[in-house]
Amino acid sequence: MYRVDLNSDLGESFGNYTLGMDEEILKYVSSANIACGWHAGDAMVMEKTVALAKRYGTAIGAHPGFPDLMGFGRRNMAVTPAEAKAYVKYQLGALSAFAAAEGIRIAHVKPHGALYNMAAVDHALARAMCEAVYEVDPSIIFMGLANSEMIRAAEETGLRAASEVFADRAYNDDGTLVSRKLPGSVIKDEELAIGRVVRMVKEGSVESVNGKTIAIRADSVCVHGDNPKALEFVKRIRETLADEGIEIRSL
Numbered sequence: 467m468y469r470v471d472l473n474s475d476l477g478e479s480f481g482n483y484t485l486g487m488d489e490e491i492l493k494y495v496s497s498a499n500i501a502c503g504w505h506a507g508d509a510m511v512m513e514k515t516v517a518l519a520k521r522y523g524t525a526i527g528a529h530p531g532f533p534d535l536m537g538f539g540r541r542n543m544a545v546t547p548a549e550a551k552a553y554v555k556y557q558l559g560a561l562s563a564f565a566a567a568e569g570i571r572i573a574h575v576k577p578h579g580a581l582y583n584m585a586a587v588d589h590a591l592a593r594a595m596c597e598a599v600y601e602v603d604p605s606i607i608f609m610g611l612a613n614s615e616m617i618r619a620a621e622e623t624g625l626r627a628a629s630e631v632f633a634d635r636a637y638n639d640d641g642t643l644v645s646r647k648l649p650g651s652v653i654k655d656e657e658l659a660i661g662r663v664v665r666m667v668k669e670g671s672v673e674s675v676n677g678k679t680i681a682i683r684a685d686s687v688c689v690h691g692d693n694p695k696a697l698e699f700v701k702r703i704r705e706t707l708a709d710e711g712i713e714i715r716s717l
Contacts, residue, residue: 468712470667471628471686472704473497473609475529475578477515478506478692488515491691492522494700496716499576499609502557505531505539516564525716526565527609530557530595531578539579540646547594550581554598562602574628574717575599576609577616585619586611586642592619600625607717612682613641628717629683631666633703634659634690636675641682644675656699660706663687667712686717 476488477500485506492498498519501507507515519526530553531539545553558575565572577585577595585592592615599606600623610616612629620627634653636644644651653659666672666684674680691700707714 468667468710469715470684470707470712471496471717472689472700472707472714473499473527473576473630473686474689474691474700475499475501476519477501477511477529479511480506480508480535486692487694487697489518490697491700492518492524494691494704495524495689496714497525497527497574497686499527499529499574499578500561501529501531501578502561504533504553504557505535505537505578512561512564513567516561516568516570520568520570525573526561526570527574527576527607528558528561528572529576529578530554531581534580539581542580542584545591547590550585550591551594551598553581554595555602558599558602558606572603572606574607574609576630582611582616583643585616586614589615589619592616593622596620596623596625599623609686609717611641611643612684613680628685630686630688631663631672631682631684632688633663633699637672637680637682639674639676639678639680641680650675656702659699660703663703664706664710664712667707668710 472495474495476498596619608620608625609628
């Protein structure tokens with residue numbers, strides 16, 4: 467039996483600005499990564515998103531990022547491992563309060579944007595963030611890019627690690643994601659993207675941007691659903707996985 471988690475980054479609206487189709491997406495994914503107010507989200511959005519996730523039975527995770535609302539957390543920042551550790555604790559603590567108020571628990575932590583990409587190749591940074599999670603609650607799963615330093619750091623720290631793959635992103639030969647600044651970084655052909663997901667789950671491999679076959683573990687698939695077309699894509703991925711005999715289940 468093949469099993470995989472479907473996750474999506476949610477709760478990224480802020481104040482009067484609405485981003486994403488959270489309630490619709492929550493009907494189709496098994497895990498929600500909820501922004502914690504630094505790269506996106508605010509107290510009201512966090513409260514609403516946690517409540518919606520509870521209503522639909524979707525597992526929740528903290529989605530900590532850099533304190534960079536203007537850049538949506540996608541700009542690299544010069545931070546020490548100690549600073550990154552405190553950043554993760556702070557944001558995890560914020561979401562934990564809303565989860566506790568709803569009587570549910572945080573299942574996982576997945577870093578956001580630049581923090582995620584930097585930790586994928588920086589072991590010290592990844593280790594500091596994993597230690598932050600472990601010190602708050604060692605039962606929380608740490609989700610990170612498959613084959614990255616985040617996975618290695620989580621296992622070293624004693625956390626359960628969940629290897630994440632992306633439905634619509636191209637991979638470099640070393641298993642890292644192709645930079646969004648480069649052409650072809652986002653796969654827009656739905657058939658190709660869905661076929662890649664099935665291959666990653668069933669065969670444990672994916673084709674890099676240069677045509678090389680690389681081994682990859684797929685515990686969770688990240689899907690984006692911030693527009694109507696993307697929502698249809700999420701539905702199609704879920705339907706195709708079911709047709710392929712792959713069970714959708716939270717981490």
